[in-house]
Amino acid sequence: MIVAEIKPFGEIKDMLKDYNKVLIVGCGTCVTVCLSGGERQVELLASALRMARKIEGNEITVGERTILRQCDPEFIDQIKDEAAQYDAILSMACGAGVQGIAERFGSITVLPAMNTRFIGVSDGQGTWVEVCAACGDCILYKTGGICPVARCAKSLINGPCGGSQGGLCEVSKDNPCVWQQIYARLVKLNLLHFLKEISPPKTRPVHPRRLVREDLRLKKEQTKGV
Amino acid sequence: MGFREALDSGKFLITAEIGPVKGTEIDGLLEDAELIKGKVDAINVTDLQSSVMRLGSMAVCHLLKDLGIDPILQLTCRDRNRLALQSDLLSAWVLGIRNVLALTGDHPTLGDHPQAMPVFDLDSVSLLKVIGRLNEGFDMAGNQLKGAPDFFPGAVVNPGANTETALEMQIIKMEKKIEAGARFFQTQGIFDLDLFERFMKRIEGFKTTVLGGIILLKSAGMARFMNKNVAGVFVPEPLIKEMETTKDKVKTSIEMAARLIKGLKNLCQGVHIMAIGWEKRIPMVLEEAGL
Amino acid sequence: MTDKAIPPCQAACPIYTDVSGYVSAIAIGDIERAIRIIRQINPFPSVCGRICTRPCETACRRSQIDEPISIAALKRFAADQTRGLKLIKRPEHYYDERVAVIGSGPAGLTVAHDLALLGYRVTVFEEQNVLGGMLTQGIPDYRLPKDVVKEEVDFILSLEVEVKTGLSLGRDLSIEGLLKDYQAVFLAVGSQRSLLPKCNGVELSGVITAIEFLKQISRGHRPNLGEHVVIIGGGHTAVDAARTCLRLGSSEVTIIYRRTIDEMPAGRAEVDDAEKEGVNIRYLTAPVDFLGNGNVQKVRCIEMRLGELDESGRRRPVPVENSEFEIKADTVILAIGYIPEADALKDSGLILSKNGTIIVKDNTGTTNVKGVFAGGDVVSGPSSVIEAIAAGKRAADAIHRYLRNLPDKEVEEHLPLRSLDDNVVKLINKSNRQNMPTVPVEKRLDNFNEVEVGYNRNEALKEAQRCLLCGSGALVADNCAACLNCVRICPYGVPVPGREIAEIDISQCQVCGICASECPASAINLKLETREEGRAALQKVIDKARQEAPEVLIIGYYCRYKLPTSLLDDSGIYWLGKLCTGRLDIFQLIYPFELGADEVVVHMCKNEECHFRDGSRWLLTHIERAKKILDEIGMGADRLNIISEEDVSDFKKRFEVLGINPIRKREKVRG
The missing domain is CATH 3.50.50.60 (FAD/NAD(P)-binding domain)
Incomplete structure (x- = not known):
C-alpha cells in the first residue's frame, strides 16, 4: 500500500488561508489502512480547521467526504456536484489522489493534506516500513525476497557497503543492514550463489511512467487486409 | 617507479592517505605530501570523505602528480551517476592520474549536507567493471572511445567486519571486485593482527594484492570513538590502555603503528597508512618500522 | 456465529427477556429504563425477581469466569425500586370479542394481561377467593410476600380485566357454556391434586x-x-x-x-x-x-x-x-407430585393425557376444541412460574391471532451466543457476585417475614456491572478498509482478518470499544453506546449547559464502571458517562471545544483498575493526540486534562489561568 502521513497542521492551515469553503475528501483505501487519511481523520481535521479559523475570527465552512479511492475518476465523480459548491478541495489521499481529483475537476483548487511517504507494509501496530521502490525491474528472485533497492540506504545490488556495524545500517541504527537479512535468507534457502554473481547496474526508470496494456483494451476496428 | 610498477616488482608496498581541505587553502596539504614523497609508493586522495563537502580528489591528485608523487584517485558512487563517473575517469586520465580506488562511498546523511541526493547509480563492483571497459576503449553503453585510458584499479575491503555474516559478505564482495578487475585492495585500519591473519587465511586462494590499513591512534578517546562508530575498526583493550597510560602519546602512537606494520609484513603485501592529520609523522612511523 | 444469536441468558429465558438490556441499564443507574425493558415482556417482575427458577443464571457465561450474574436479584431490585411507577398505557380502543380465563395463576393472569393490552375484554374466573393461584396459595410469605403479588395482580386488573371468584370449572362453569358468552376460553386451572x-x-x-x-x-x-x-x-x-x-x-x-x-x-x-x-x-x-x-x-x-x-x-x-x-x-x-384435578376437565371434550394434563396441538396452547386454549401446569404438569408466564404469553398471542383471523406466528429461533473461548476467558477480570442480603437465621423462625432483603443501590449497580454485556459489542460495517488495526489492538484478541474485511465475533467481543475508537474508517460501531448515541449525548449536554450558561463550561467524561462519586456532585462540571473511557475517540475529546466548552476533563481509572484491559492506556494515547491538535489550532492543550477525585479544586484554579474558550469569547463579543 501507499503509506502517507498528515502534514503539520500549520502547513495545512496556511495552504487554506485564502479559502472559506473547503471540502475535505478522505480516501478509503491505502491512507485509511495506514490510519492517516480515512473517514475518522477527515472528521478530526474538519473540526480542527473550523476551530482554528474561528479562533482567528475568520470562519471557514468545511465539508467532509470520504470516497473509496481517489485514484479512479469514477469514484471521484461521486463527489462532483458537492465539490462544485466549494472554493477548494483538501485531499487526504496520497499524491496520486490529489492529482486524480485535480485532473477531474480542473476548475477547482485541490490541495494536499498529506505527505506521501512510500510503498510499504505494516511492521506491527502503528508502524509501516518501505519495502518496494517501484523500480520497474524486480530482482527479488535473487535476493531472497528482500529488496535492497528499497531497503538499502544506498540501493546497492552487489552486496553491502563497508558501513554496517553489528548488523545495523550506517545511516540509521534503527535499521538492520538489509544485506545481512538477504544473506541470512539466501543461506536458509540455499541460494547463496545469487549473491556471488555480479548484478549489472539497473536501468533507471524514466518519469512519468505510463503503463498501457493493449491486451486489456478493446481492439480498434480492423483495417482492410489484415 | 610508479605504484603499479612497485606492485609488479613484488616489493612491500607503502601507501598513505591525505584528505583535501574544505576550501582552497592547499599549502599545508602539499607540504605534507612533500614530506612523505619518496617514502611511499603512492598517496590516496579521499573523495569527499565522510560525505563532507570539500576540495575534490581529482584536482589534488593532479597537484600531487605535478609534485612527482603517484596519486591514487579515490572515486565514490555517492555523488555521480554513470555519466559523470565515466567522464571524470577520462578527465583524471588526461590529468596524468593512473590509479583509481573504486568505493561505494558514505551516505550523504552522515556528512554536512544531509539533504543531498544520494546517487549510487553504480556500486563499487560495477564501477570497477566500468573502469575495465574504459581501459578496453569502450564506455558502459558500448561506444568506442577515441583514445582509451589504462587505469590501475583497486578497491577496499573491510576485514574487521564484526559479525560473521558481515565478514562473509565482505569476502564474497571482494571476490566480485576481483572478478570486476580490482588489482589491489586497501583495508580498513587493523589493530588486531590475529584477526587479520585469520582473514588473510580465508582469502588465501585469491590472486590479489592486499595493503593492510594502519590508522595512527592519537588517544584512547579516539580508539573508543572508533570502536563505537567506525565500521570494521576495533582497537583491543590493551592498546587503549597503552595509549591511556603513556606519557608521550605521539611516541606511543608511532611505536604502536610500527609494531603493527612489522606484523603485517608477514601477512600481506603492503600497508596503507591513514594518518588523519598526523601525515607529517608518517616518516617517523616508517623509520620505526624499519621501512 | 450468526447475527441472530442472542445472549445465552436471553435465549434460556422462556419469555426471552432482554436481560442484558436491563442489567446494563441498572449498571449505569438507569433503573427506570431497566424496569421498562422488563415490564415490556413480563407482567410479574417482582414475583420473578424473587422466586424464578432462573434458567438465565444457569446459562450465564460469567460462570465461565467466576459466578453467574444474580439476574433475578437485579430484576427484583428494579421492580422494588420502581413500585407504583405507571409504565404501561392502556389500549386506546377495545375489540368486541371477549375472552374467558379460567384460573388466576401466573399463566391465566399473563393471558389476561397481554390480551387486555391488545384491547380485549377479559374475564378471569377463580375458584378461590384470592387471585394468584400458586403464587399466593402455594408459596409461603417468607419467600414471596402476598403484597408483592397483590400489587402485580392489581396492576393487571387495572387494565379493565373483570374478575369472578368462587366459581369452579366443572361445578359452576362449563366450557360449552362459556363459549356462548366468550369468543375464546383459556384454561389455566393448574395441577394441584x-x-x-x-x-x-x-x-x-x-x-x-x-x-x-x-x-x-x-x-x-x-x-x-x-x-x-x-x-x-x-x-x-x-x-x-x-x-x-x-x-x-x-x-x-x-x-x-x-x-x-x-x-x-x-x-x-x-x-x-x-x-x-x-x-x-x-x-x-x-x-x-x-x-x-x-x-x-x-x-x-x-x-x-x-x-x-x-x-x-x-x-x-x-x-x-x-x-x-x-x-x-x-x-x-406429602409432596411427591401433582396432577390436574380430574373432575374439572372430564366431559369437557378436551383430549387429556393419562396424568390428566390437557394435550395441546403446539406450544401456543391450542386445544382440540375450537376457541379453547390451555396453558400452565394443567398442560405441562407442575412447572415453574416463568414457564407458566411463557405459556400465557404464547397463548395470548395465539388467541389474538385466532380472534383476528391472523396467520400463525412464525417460529422464531433463539440461538444463544456460543460460550467464551478459553483464551478470552483468561483475559477477563474476575469479580465475584454480590451476596444477597438476608435476615439472619435466628430472626427468621418466629415469623413469616421475607428472608431475602434485596440489594441496595450500590450492591445492585456493582452486581449489574459484572454483566459481560454479551452480544452488545462491535459490529463491522462494509466500509471497513481491512487495515487490521482492530486485529492488532483488541486487548482480548477477538478480531480476525476475514476475506474482505475484519471480522469481529460478536460472541467473543467484550464491548470495551477500543477498536471502534481507533478504526480509521469509522467502520466499527458498538451495539451498546453507539457512536451516534455518544455524539447525541454530547450535543444534549452541551445544549443543556449553554442554556444554563455557567460562567465556566466544563465537560467531564467518566468511566461508568468507576463512578467518581464525589466529582459527579460537583455542580461545575457537565458529566458524560462512558462505558470505559478508552472508547473515547479523539473527536469526542476535541469536539466539545468547537461547541464552546472551556475545558474538558476525563476521570481516568488507574490502569490496574480498568474494568476491561488497556482502557486507561488508550485513553492516554487519545488525550495526547487530542492535546496536540488543541495546541496546533490555538485552543491550548491545557484545556484538556485528566483528573482524579482528589484534584477538584485544582482545575477550578486552572480555569482562572486558562480563561474562556476563544471561540466562545468571540461569540460573546459578537452576540
Whole structure:
C-alpha cells in the first residue's frame, strides 16, 4: 500500500488561508489502512480547521467526504456536484489522489493534506516500513525476497557497503543492514550463489511512467487486409 | 617507479592517505605530501570523505602528480551517476592520474549536507567493471572511445567486519571486485593482527594484492570513538590502555603503528597508512618500522 | 456465529427477556429504563425477581469466569425500586370479542394481561377467593410476600380485566357454556391434586398433602403440627413446607427424598437456606409405611441407592435390602407430585393425557376444541412460574391471532451466543457476585417475614456491572478498509482478518470499544453506546449547559464502571458517562471545544483498575493526540486534562489561568 502521513497542521492551515469553503475528501483505501487519511481523520481535521479559523475570527465552512479511492475518476465523480459548491478541495489521499481529483475537476483548487511517504507494509501496530521502490525491474528472485533497492540506504545490488556495524545500517541504527537479512535468507534457502554473481547496474526508470496494456483494451476496428 | 610498477616488482608496498581541505587553502596539504614523497609508493586522495563537502580528489591528485608523487584517485558512487563517473575517469586520465580506488562511498546523511541526493547509480563492483571497459576503449553503453585510458584499479575491503555474516559478505564482495578487475585492495585500519591473519587465511586462494590499513591512534578517546562508530575498526583493550597510560602519546602512537606494520609484513603485501592529520609523522612511523 | 444469536441468558429465558438490556441499564443507574425493558415482556417482575427458577443464571457465561450474574436479584431490585411507577398505557380502543380465563395463576393472569393490552375484554374466573393461584396459595410469605403479588395482580386488573371468584370449572362453569358468552376460553386451572405414595397408613390422621397445608397457611391458619414433622418429596413444595413447619414451631423437621441433592428439583440455594434454618434432609430415603394408631406416629423408611437411568434421564432409585428404619412423626406432609384435578376437565371434550394434563396441538396452547386454549401446569404438569408466564404469553398471542383471523406466528429461533473461548476467558477480570442480603437465621423462625432483603443501590449497580454485556459489542460495517488495526489492538484478541474485511465475533467481543475508537474508517460501531448515541449525548449536554450558561463550561467524561462519586456532585462540571473511557475517540475529546466548552476533563481509572484491559492506556494515547491538535489550532492543550477525585479544586484554579474558550469569547463579543 501507499503509506502517507498528515502534514503539520500549520502547513495545512496556511495552504487554506485564502479559502472559506473547503471540502475535505478522505480516501478509503491505502491512507485509511495506514490510519492517516480515512473517514475518522477527515472528521478530526474538519473540526480542527473550523476551530482554528474561528479562533482567528475568520470562519471557514468545511465539508467532509470520504470516497473509496481517489485514484479512479469514477469514484471521484461521486463527489462532483458537492465539490462544485466549494472554493477548494483538501485531499487526504496520497499524491496520486490529489492529482486524480485535480485532473477531474480542473476548475477547482485541490490541495494536499498529506505527505506521501512510500510503498510499504505494516511492521506491527502503528508502524509501516518501505519495502518496494517501484523500480520497474524486480530482482527479488535473487535476493531472497528482500529488496535492497528499497531497503538499502544506498540501493546497492552487489552486496553491502563497508558501513554496517553489528548488523545495523550506517545511516540509521534503527535499521538492520538489509544485506545481512538477504544473506541470512539466501543461506536458509540455499541460494547463496545469487549473491556471488555480479548484478549489472539497473536501468533507471524514466518519469512519468505510463503503463498501457493493449491486451486489456478493446481492439480498434480492423483495417482492410489484415 | 610508479605504484603499479612497485606492485609488479613484488616489493612491500607503502601507501598513505591525505584528505583535501574544505576550501582552497592547499599549502599545508602539499607540504605534507612533500614530506612523505619518496617514502611511499603512492598517496590516496579521499573523495569527499565522510560525505563532507570539500576540495575534490581529482584536482589534488593532479597537484600531487605535478609534485612527482603517484596519486591514487579515490572515486565514490555517492555523488555521480554513470555519466559523470565515466567522464571524470577520462578527465583524471588526461590529468596524468593512473590509479583509481573504486568505493561505494558514505551516505550523504552522515556528512554536512544531509539533504543531498544520494546517487549510487553504480556500486563499487560495477564501477570497477566500468573502469575495465574504459581501459578496453569502450564506455558502459558500448561506444568506442577515441583514445582509451589504462587505469590501475583497486578497491577496499573491510576485514574487521564484526559479525560473521558481515565478514562473509565482505569476502564474497571482494571476490566480485576481483572478478570486476580490482588489482589491489586497501583495508580498513587493523589493530588486531590475529584477526587479520585469520582473514588473510580465508582469502588465501585469491590472486590479489592486499595493503593492510594502519590508522595512527592519537588517544584512547579516539580508539573508543572508533570502536563505537567506525565500521570494521576495533582497537583491543590493551592498546587503549597503552595509549591511556603513556606519557608521550605521539611516541606511543608511532611505536604502536610500527609494531603493527612489522606484523603485517608477514601477512600481506603492503600497508596503507591513514594518518588523519598526523601525515607529517608518517616518516617517523616508517623509520620505526624499519621501512 | 450468526447475527441472530442472542445472549445465552436471553435465549434460556422462556419469555426471552432482554436481560442484558436491563442489567446494563441498572449498571449505569438507569433503573427506570431497566424496569421498562422488563415490564415490556413480563407482567410479574417482582414475583420473578424473587422466586424464578432462573434458567438465565444457569446459562450465564460469567460462570465461565467466576459466578453467574444474580439476574433475578437485579430484576427484583428494579421492580422494588420502581413500585407504583405507571409504565404501561392502556389500549386506546377495545375489540368486541371477549375472552374467558379460567384460573388466576401466573399463566391465566399473563393471558389476561397481554390480551387486555391488545384491547380485549377479559374475564378471569377463580375458584378461590384470592387471585394468584400458586403464587399466593402455594408459596409461603417468607419467600414471596402476598403484597408483592397483590400489587402485580392489581396492576393487571387495572387494565379493565373483570374478575369472578368462587366459581369452579366443572361445578359452576362449563366450557360449552362459556363459549356462548366468550369468543375464546383459556384454561389455566393448574395441577394441584397431590399424588399419594403407595404406602400403608396414608389415611392416618396427621398425614396431609403439602398443597393443602400451604393453602391453609396462606389463609392465615397456623396449625400445630407437633414436634416431629416428616416431609416426603424433593421439590420446591417440599422445601417450602419444611421451612414453614419450622416457623410453626416444630423442632424436628425432616425431608426424606429418594434420590440425592443432584437430582433434587428444588434449587440448591433454597435447600441451603432450609438446612441453615434447621431442616434435616435425608437423601436416598423412601417411605415404606406410615405407622400409628389413628394418628400417625412414625414413618418406616428404607434406604435407596441409584440404579439405571429411567425414562426421565435420572438414575432410578432402588431399595437397599434390609435397610429399613423408623423415624418419629407427629405429622407427615406429602409432596411427591401433582396432577390436574380430574373432575374439572372430564366431559369437557378436551383430549387429556393419562396424568390428566390437557394435550395441546403446539406450544401456543391450542386445544382440540375450537376457541379453547390451555396453558400452565394443567398442560405441562407442575412447572415453574416463568414457564407458566411463557405459556400465557404464547397463548395470548395465539388467541389474538385466532380472534383476528391472523396467520400463525412464525417460529422464531433463539440461538444463544456460543460460550467464551478459553483464551478470552483468561483475559477477563474476575469479580465475584454480590451476596444477597438476608435476615439472619435466628430472626427468621418466629415469623413469616421475607428472608431475602434485596440489594441496595450500590450492591445492585456493582452486581449489574459484572454483566459481560454479551452480544452488545462491535459490529463491522462494509466500509471497513481491512487495515487490521482492530486485529492488532483488541486487548482480548477477538478480531480476525476475514476475506474482505475484519471480522469481529460478536460472541467473543467484550464491548470495551477500543477498536471502534481507533478504526480509521469509522467502520466499527458498538451495539451498546453507539457512536451516534455518544455524539447525541454530547450535543444534549452541551445544549443543556449553554442554556444554563455557567460562567465556566466544563465537560467531564467518566468511566461508568468507576463512578467518581464525589466529582459527579460537583455542580461545575457537565458529566458524560462512558462505558470505559478508552472508547473515547479523539473527536469526542476535541469536539466539545468547537461547541464552546472551556475545558474538558476525563476521570481516568488507574490502569490496574480498568474494568476491561488497556482502557486507561488508550485513553492516554487519545488525550495526547487530542492535546496536540488543541495546541496546533490555538485552543491550548491545557484545556484538556485528566483528573482524579482528589484534584477538584485544582482545575477550578486552572480555569482562572486558562480563561474562556476563544471561540466562545468571540461569540460573546459578537452576540
